[in-house]
Amino acid sequence: MSDINLENLTFEDALAQLENIVRELEGGRIKLDDAVEAYEKASALKKFCEERLKNAELKIEKINILPDGSISTEPLDKTDGE
Numbered sequence: 001m002s003d004i005n006l007e008n009l010t011f012e013d014a015l016a017q018l019e020n021i022v023r024e025l026e027g028g029r030i031k032l033d034d035a036v037e038a039y040e041k042a043s044a045l046k047k048f049c050e051e052r053l054k055n056a057e058l059k060i061e062k063i064n065i066l067p068d069g070s071i072s073t074e075p076l077d078k079t080d081g082e
Contacts, residue, residue: 004041011052018045 006014021042024030030038061073 004044006044006048009048011049014045014048014052018042018049021045 004017009017021038025035025038025042057076060076062076064072064074066072
């Protein structure tokens with residue numbers, strides 16, 4: 001496995017790579033050293049994906065339709081959906 005460069009990686013590409021690594025590890029057909037390296041890469045990809053999701057969540061806004069039919073937005077309050 002090669003070193004991972006997360007700088008220009010999209011969320012979707014990182015997730016696809018993470019899924020591929022998980023399949024390889026679950027298959028149990030890779031050597032121990034390669035498995036350790038794959039696990040380290042998977043950890044970095046997981047962290048990257050979590051950070052991207054957190055950043056996206058911070059940008060999401062709640063859309064409100066007011067009684068007069070107009071639309072407004074406000075920051076999404078995490079307690080509304082939980």
